[in-house]
Amino acid sequence: MNARTTTLPDSETRTTVTEAKTAGETRPATLAPAATAHGAPRPRRSRRLLSVFALLVIAGSALGGAWFWQVGRFLQSTDNAYVGGDIAVLSSRIEGDVTRILIGDNQPVEAGQPLIELDRRDWQAKRDQAAAALAEAEANIATFAAQRAQAVAQVAAAESQVAQAEADRVFAVTDAGRAGSLASSGFGTREAVDRTTAARHKAEATVAVAQAGLESARGAIPVLDAQAKSALARRDSARAMLALAEANLDYTVIRAPFSGVAGNRAAQLGQHVRAGQNLIAVAPPAGQLYVTANFKETQLRRIREGQPVELTVDAGGRLHGTVQSLAPATGAQFSLLPPENATGNFTKIVQRVPVRIAVDAGQxxxxxxxxxxxxxxxxxxxxxxxxxxxxGVAAAAIHGR
Structure with a gap:
């Protein structure tokens, strides 16, 4: 029979196992406890480790609770936030054919830079036509001014004729009176009386004719003034039509309204476009972007303008921002079909209010x-x-702040 001794490790003790081997079987020997390596029991060290772990848990819980009470409960966060920008979608204001495309997709542009040109020949002709109409209206104004000056001269001539006729009438009246006196005293003839009387009537009729001519000349001036005002109105209309024609001619060139990046180009060379048709878009530069965060109504109680914001962009990077403004109503009120809770069954849903956040400069x-x-x-x-x-909270608590 052969015997073999085996040592088995254990968490607290060591045990020696003796096996006896015979020709046909193996028999385990009696198990005997063995002493530890240093002769001291281990449970005391385990209790110390448990105590240290418990103290760490208590300290961590206290530290976490203090942080939540002083900081955590004041942090309001949401993942319903997006980068926003005032994108300008440019459309054609006139009808025409695309003749030139001066910018490619996703290229930076400057304010006022030409992007797309339309055929300008038709609009150039309309502009020339409006300029000719304005020139004609200004010529009519000059004509009426000359006619009024002529009418004023005619009035002056008529006044002279009235004065001359009045002088002839006075002489004729005096001559007729003198002839009548001579005839009544026997020194004059009846013929002289008739002749001077006829001359007096003729002079009086001449005065009446001259006065009528004067009134006619004076009456022509208001007519000419009214026609001149009409000519001025036609000139102003022609001037407005010229300005409109020049504006339409300028609209044949579609320009960038601000510096940014061009994109979403829909215009194609040779394409016939109509007024209001979208052709290209210009997005603002990255420095002019902002963030719109849709917070729940239960989170808005302490949110105010000017508060700092930590922004985590899914595309990568962390940024600092500042609350710029809060929307005047919930997002649902600005939707195409605002909810009407007074009709049908009501299900309360937590509403969200858009909050605009400005990205701090220098990032x-x-x-x-x-x-x-x-x-x-x-x-x-x-x-x-x-x-x-x-x-930081722990250090401030230690220093009593």
Missing amino acids: PVDHLRPGLSVEAEVDTRDDPHAPRSVF
Whole structure:
């Protein structure tokens, strides 16, 4: 029979196993406890480790609770936030054919830079026609001015004729009176009386004719003044038509309204476009983008303008921002079909209010694009500059702040 001794490790003790081997079987020997390596029991060390672990858990819980009470409960966050930008979708204001495309997709542009040109020949002809109508209206005004000056001269001539006729009438009346006196005293003839009387009547008729001519000349001036006003109105109308024609001619060139990046080009060379048809869009540069975060109505109680915001962009990077403004109503009120809760069954849904967040300057924002998803976290504490991290809160508590 052969015997073999085997040592088995255990968490607290060691046991020696002796096996006896015979020709046909193996028989385990009696198990005997063995002493530890250093002769001291291990349960005491395990209890110390458990105590240290319990103290760490308690300290961590206290630290976490203090952080939540001083910081965490004031942080309002949402993942319903997106990068926004005032994108200008440019459309044609006139009808025409696309003759030139001066910019490619996704290329930067400057304010006022030409992007697309339309055929300008028809609009050039209309502009020339409007310019000719304005010239004609101005010529009519000059004609009426000359006619009025002529009418004023005619009035002066008529007044002279009236004065001359009045002088002839006075002489004729005096001559007729003198002839009548001579005839009544026997020194004059009846013929002289008749002749001077006829001359007096003729002079009086001449005065009446001269006065009628004067009134006629004077009456022509208001007519000419009215016609001159009509000519002025036609000139103003022609001038407005010329301005409109020049504006339409200028609309044949579609320009960038501000500096940015061109994109979403729908215009094709030779395409016939109509007024109001979208041709190209210009997005603002990254430095002019902002974030719109849709917070729940239950989160708005402490959110105010000017509070700092931590922005986490899904495309990568963390940015700092500032609450710029809150929308005057919930997003549902600005939808195409606002809800009407007074009809039908009512199911209460937590509403969201758009909050506009400005991205602070001096940060790398070249990777931002309108529409990117963002996570926003607003610090609503009274002192947003107070320590925010767990260790910062702990240090402030130690220093009694």
